[in-house]
Amino acid sequence: MNTLIAIAGILIAVALQAHMPTLTWIGGVRVEFLPALVVYAALTMHRRRALMLALAAGLAQDSLSAAPFGISALAYGITTLVITSLREALDRDLPWVQWSAGASTSLVASVLVFFVIGLSFGNIIKMFLVASLSGALTVVLFFVADYARLAWGFE
């Protein structure tokens, strides 16, 4: 996959994230596109490049948020390291693997956030809602991106 396309994807995804309204029909959470992109990069690209993109994605997200700068980058970096380490054992084409990886990435980010904002029942419910959404979005992204790569011949 072309690195420039990946960077453009990250910038567009984070801008979309900053424009998305909260979804009232699923408990007032907002769709997060970046965990899906991070997982896709981790299961597709070279480890170092995937890590760089994960860090860039996290920093881009934090720059458009009131979050402590770097907290998402740390979460995405950790999950990228773990996923790339397990890549041999994971079948990236299985939807449940994609879903689990996307949800786990979101969960790690949420757990790090709890060190800053504290833990509450409401936050735990929200964490699982966000993780489920991210997992589902990861499956969709794999389907679309793999199809696009086949169609247009990206590496």
Next chain:
Amino acid sequence: MIVGLLVVGWIVFLGQPTRFSTKLRMIFVQLCTPFVELGDYFPFVQSRRQLARENKQLRQENDALRQEVRALGETGRENLRLSQLLNVKEHTPFRTVTARVIGRDASNWWRSLQIDRGSNDGITDNMAVLDADGLIGKTVSVSSSQARVLLITDQNCKAAALLQDTREPGVVSGTETAFSISPHLMMTYVNRDAKVAPGESVITSGLGGVFPKGILIGTTTHARINRQTGMYQDVDIAPAVDFHRLEEVIVITRTE
């Protein structure tokens, strides 16, 4: 790779907020903002933007008048109290900057907005932000041409407040509740003997120096004794502002 992660970890846990992390954040903000502003051209927001532009003049005038009426109401109450004390004080107007909302928070865990005005327009950190309906929040991480507004519904944004009728003080901040769809506010440290009537207005008290006195925050809905300490009341507040539909805001750059 490990070094990269360590650097990020250092930024988060040890070095917050450092000059390096602030500069790095600004670089990323400058990189991402053009893409955020592209959001105006997304089909699902374009028509709303056009309508907003057409009505902008009328709304600004309306907002100013409503804010003035509210300020006059609070001034009247203040005058009554001060007259009783034979110590009349002049009510000074605010100096403000109007800004357009160009983005929301990219994360699910914080509640903030990005506005299209920054330090070039006289905005600095910790300035109060409001609209015609009431208090919105305060500015954080300001760059030259944009700023981030931490909403009062965020757990990290706290405002010294008063119950308008009983004059009971407290602290208002956002709370996260399970299956909460609309933003939720809570006023804590309210005297446990205070009589809190549902529907009573809650305003900023002016303590703390960030939020000027008399800005409407919301109305009380429910009060209960704090279960952990038993010494204070916690008061649920319905925000005066519809945080889902913010398009233009007013930043108070000077209070005197």
